[in-house]
Amino acid sequence: MAADNEENGTEMQIEPEESAYSLARHKLEHLLNKSMRIRMTDGRTLVGLFLCTDRDCNVILGSAQEFLKSTDSFSQAEPRVLGLAMIPGHHVVSIQVESENLQSGTHGL
Amino acid sequence: MVMKSSVEEDEGGWGLGIPEKMRNNADWVDITQDFKGACKELKLGELLHDKLFGLFEAMSAIEMMDPKMDAGMIGNQVNRKVLNFEQAVKDEAIRVKDLSLPELIGIVDTCFCCLITWLEGHSLAQTVFTCLYVHNPELILDPALKAFALGILKVCDIAREKVNKAAVFEEEDFQAMTYGFKMANNVTDLRVTGMLKDVEDELQRKVKSTRSRQGEQRDPEVELDHQQCLALFSRIKFTRLLLTALISFTKKETSAVSEAQKLMSQAADLLPAIHSTIQYGIQSQNDTTKGDHPIMMGFEPLVNQRLLPPTFPRYAKIIKREEMVSYFSKLIERIKTVCEVINTTNLHSILDFFCEFSEQSPCVLSRSLLQTTFLIDNKKVFGTHLMQDMIKDALRYFVSPPVLSPKCSLYNNHQAKDYIDSFVTHCSRPFCSLIQIHGHNRARQRDKLGHILEEFATLQDEAEKVDAALHGLLMKLEPQRQHLACLGTWVLYHNLRIMIHYLLSGFELELYSMHEYYYIYWYLSEFLYAWLMSTLSRADSSQMAEERIVEEQQQKGRSSKKSKKKKKARPLGKEITMSQAYQNMCAGMYKTMIALDMDGKVRKPQFELDSEQVRYEHRFAPFNSVVTPPPVHYIQFKEMSDLKKYNPPPRSADLYTAASKHFQQAKLILENVSSPDAEVNRILKVAKPNIVVMKLLAGGHKKETKALPEFDFSAHKYFPIVKII
Numbered sequence: 077m078a079a080d081n082e083e084n085g086t087e088m089q090i091e092p093e094e095s096a097y098s099l100a101r102h103k104l105e106h107l108l109n110k111s112m113r114i115r116m117t118d119g120r121t122l123v124g125l126f127l128c129t130d131r132d133c134n135v136i137l138g139s140a141q142e143f144l145k146s147t148d149s150f151s152q153a154e155p156r157v158l159g160l161a162m163i164p165g166h167h168v169v170s171i172q173v174e175s176e177n178l179q180s181g182t183h184g185l
Numbered sequence: 186m187v188m189k190s191s192v193e194e195d196e197g198g199w200g201l202g203i204p205e206k207m208r209n210n211a212d213w214v215d216i217t218q219d220f221k222g223a224c225k226e227l228k229l230g231e232l233l234h235d236k237l238f239g240l241f242e243a244m245s246a247i248e249m250m251d252p253k254m255d256a257g258m259i260g261n262q263v264n265r266k267v268l269n270f271e272q273a274v275k276d277e278a279i280r281v282k283d284l285s286l287p288e289l290i291g292i293v294d295t296c297f298c299c300l301i302t303w304l305e306g307h308s309l310a311q312t313v314f315t316c317l318y319v320h321n322p323e324l325i326l327d328p329a330l331k332a333f334a335l336g337i338l339k340v341c342d343i344a345r346e347k348v349n350k351a352a353v354f355e356e357e358d359f360q361a362m363t364y365g366f367k368m369a370n371n372v373t374d375l376r377v378t379g380m381l382k383d384v385e386d387e388l389q390r391k392v393k394s395t396r397s398r399q400g401e402q403r404d405p406e407v408e409l410d411h412q413q414c415l416a417l418f419s420r421i422k423f424t425r426l427l428l429t430a431l432i433s434f435t436k437k438e439t440s441a442v443s444e445a446q447k448l449m450s451q452a453a454d455l456l457p458a459i460h461s462t463i464q465y466g467i468q469s470q471n472d473t474t475k476g477d478h479p480i481m482m483g484f485e486p487l488v489n490q491r492l493l494p495p496t497f498p499r500y501a502k503i504i505k506r507e508e509m510v511s512y513f514s515k516l517i518e519r520i521k522t523v524c525e526v527i528n529t530t531n532l533h534s535i536l537d538f539f540c541e542f543s544e545q546s547p548c549v550l551s552r553s554l555l556q557t558t559f560l561i562d563n564k565k566v567f568g569t570h571l572m573q574d575m576i577k578d579a580l581r582y583f584v585s586p587p588v589l590s591p592k593c594s595l596y597n598n599h600q601a602k603d604y605i606d607s608f609v610t611h612c613s614r615p616f617c618s619l620i621q622i623h624g625h626n627r628a629r630q631r632d633k634l635g636h637i638l639e640e641f642a643t644l645q646d647e648a649e650k651v652d653a654a655l656h657g658l659l660m661k662l663e664p665q666r667q668h669l670a671c672l673g674t675w676v677l678y679h680n681l682r683i684m685i686h687y688l689l690s691g692f693e694l695e696l697y698s699m700h701e702y703y704y705i706y707w708y709l710s711e712f713l714y715a716w717l718m719s720t721l722s723r724a725d726s727s728q729m730a731e732e733r734i735v736e737e738q739q740q741k742g743r744s745s746k747k748s749k750k751k752k753k754a755r756p757l758g759k760e761i762t763m764s765q766a767y768q769n770m771c772a773g774m775y776k777t778m779i780a781l782d783m784d785g786k787v788r789k790p791q792f793e794l795d796s797e798q799v800r801y802e803h804r805f806a807p808f809n810s811v812v813t814p815p816p817v818h819y820i821q822f823k824e825m826s827d828l829k830k831y832n833p834p835p836r837s838a839d840l841y842t843a844a845s846k847h848f849q850q851a852k853l854i855l856e857n858v859s860s861p862d863a864e865v866n867r868i869l870k871v872a873k874p875n876i877v878v879m880k881l882l883a884g885g886h887k888k889e890t891k892a893l894p895e896f897d898f899s900a901h902k903y904f905p906i907v908k909i910i
Binding site (some may be wrong): 096097099100101103104105107108109113116117118120122127128129130131132133136138142144156158159160161162163164165167168169170171172173174175176178 | 215220221224249
């Protein structure tokens with residue numbers, strides 16, 4: 077079946093895009109349920125399990141904890157438990173994952 | 186694939202806030218660009234997620250950076266330093282001694298406003314505990330402020346305890362969380378009231394010393410001082426009275442309740458003085474027009490922001506000082522009403538009291554006080570009567586069952602006693618729950634009434650069995666007497682009341698659509714009120730039978746003195762009359778709705794996924810657990826209400842005329858009520874215009890208009906004035 081499809085002209089054109097798509101998907105899927113640290117535009121940081129994302133980079137973290145920016149002198153010690161939290165893509169400044177998760181990920185790819 | 190590992194980038198800033206377990210393997214790698222790039226490859230609208238995580242779960246996520254959901258965001262956006270009490274004292278941002286009178290007045294008033302806002306359902310963290318002073322009254326050196334801070338904490342603590350104990354609140358009514366704050370538990374109630382009294386006496390002395398003397402030239406400064414002292418004096422005294430009243434509610438004796446009533450009256454007398462001196466207090470400093478919280482000395486609205494749950498940060502909009510006094514005066518009125526309950530003696534009047542009180546949609550504190558006054562810790566009504574005895578009294582009052590009459594041979598029969606005692610014991614829990622239900626907010630009551638019908642159905646079953654057993658016993662002892670359907674009638678009466686209440690409350694809560702009115706009113710008029718009236722008249726005749734027997738026995742005893750008493754008013758007479766009026770109102774509304782429908786003046790939905798039957802069955806679903814009266818199913822309803830069975834079938838004009846007659850009938854019944862109460866007048870206010878409107882409609886008035894009629898429920902919660910536009 078796959079071979080038949082590749083003979084089709086239009087399918088041929090899409091093919092490289094398709095593979096970029098599946099690569100990206102694979103990459104993201106591998107991160108699912110891993111710890112993720114997201115810094116937001118207002119300086120707060122959320123740490124939680126990566127559960128869901130979409131094209132606009134809106135991210136949903138599970139069991140998320142909120143950390144204030146370190147400059148805030150007194151209330152930074154304790155994180156606040158947020159639970160399920162969605163961070164709109166345009167408020168995502170940076171994303172970090174634990175390196176060990178990443179390494180096994182690259183191996184997998 | 187290449188992952189840019191820019192761990193060092195700003196690790197210094199990141200690490201600080203991260204707890205140990207996160208930092209242990211904190212080999213965080215930045216994947217921002219990679220991640221964002223990968224996301225871009227996803228299709229529009231495509232979600233990348235785990236198998237176990239779907240759109241449904243995603244719905245319940247809170248959205249960060251949305252001011253409506255993200256409580257943490259606000260704290261991050263203000264440009265001032267949020268200090269807690271100790272820090273603020275250290276930084277000398279607030280003072281704990283040498284406070285001026287205007288400062289004290291302002292702080293007290295803001296605290297009052299916070300207290301009210303809390304009582305109206307906001308969290309303590311966002312209201313009372315935005316006042317830094319109450320975080321630790323020990324640190325306060327100013328005696329007046331210290332006593333007040335302790336006083337307000339005690340008020341909160343007792344109110345919270347009362348509300349928790351009464352358990353008639355839901356999350357929309359009340360937040361009981363204290364977030365680990367100390368509620369002045371290390372100081373006794375007596376000590377706090379004592380401290381308040383001391384401050385009060387001190388202030389009174391000052392008030393007296395600054396009072397104007399006759400013929401004296403008044404120094405405006407002294408006058409101001411006098412006014413401000415008086416202002417603070419009234420506030421401190423008010424706090425003490427409120428606290429003392431709440432404390433007396435915690436006592437077991439009923440005398441304490443009348444004591445509370447007196448204290449509340451005294452507190453009410455202070456309100457004008459408080460109201461007229463609001464302007465002396467300091468106001469918040471900053472500009473609140475930009476949506477910022479008002480900042481008062483001693484208050485920090487954001488101090489507890491991090492304590493809030495991750496759910497929606499319900500903005501605690503603290504009420505304005507101008508509204509404070511009117512709220513207090515209403516609260517005091519409600520608490521005074523609550524105190525009246527100890528003057529009712531009969532279980533039925535207590536139930537009516539609870540219903541009536543609930544109709545004003547009272548606040549959670551007064552509702553809870555009513556509950557805890559009714560059933561005190563020792564499970565006795567008002568702390569003195571056993572619930573079982575109350576139920577026996579209610580039975581005597583309602584149906585006078587022979588088994589409870591000292592004149593009957595069953596009265597001293599052991600077996601009969603066992604039967605009735607165990608029945609009454611079984612009654613006690615459902616009736617306590619019924620009373621508790623009336624303490625909930627109006628919307629929750631309906632749901633709970635639907636559920637309690639199950640318990641009453643069980644009770645009904647038992648009542649009928651006990652009736653039968655008692656009848657069997659009585660036939661052997663006194664063959665001329667009967668014990669039929671006595672207890673059963675009584676339980677049925679309550680059953681019907683609950684069902685009627687359930688249906689009617691749907692109007693108050695605006696649950697029904699216009700096209701549903703006709704079957705609701707039909708069910709009420711043709712069915713429930715008909716049953717209620719026959720139940721009441723059965724109870725009435727049972728009473729009369731009992732009275733006759735008592736009379737006969739008395740006449741036998743004395744030389745037959747013809748005690749031809751005048752026809753006494755029947756105890757249930759008023760209720761029978763009112764039921765007739767209600768039935769006529771419902772019947773009138775039912776016919777009105779049918780006729781309007783015939784004229785195409787009722788908008789019906791395009792039933793797609795449901796049908797009228799589905800809606801009907803949903804509306805009456807709780808009645809399915811009831812055996813007597815049996816539920817009327819949709820098919821039966823359709824058959825019973827079919828107009829085609831009449832020959833000739835009535836036209837809309839006939840139905841309008843019939844409706845008009847029903848309203849007329851209701852009016853006649855109500856106008857003959859001796860000593861009409863507010864409810865009678867409310868129904869009359871609906872009946873009268875409806876008579877006229879129905880007559881007009883019967884005469885073909887505006888028959889052609891396509892405009893839909895309006896139903897105005899402003900005069901009465903359950904019956905609208907029909908308006909044709």
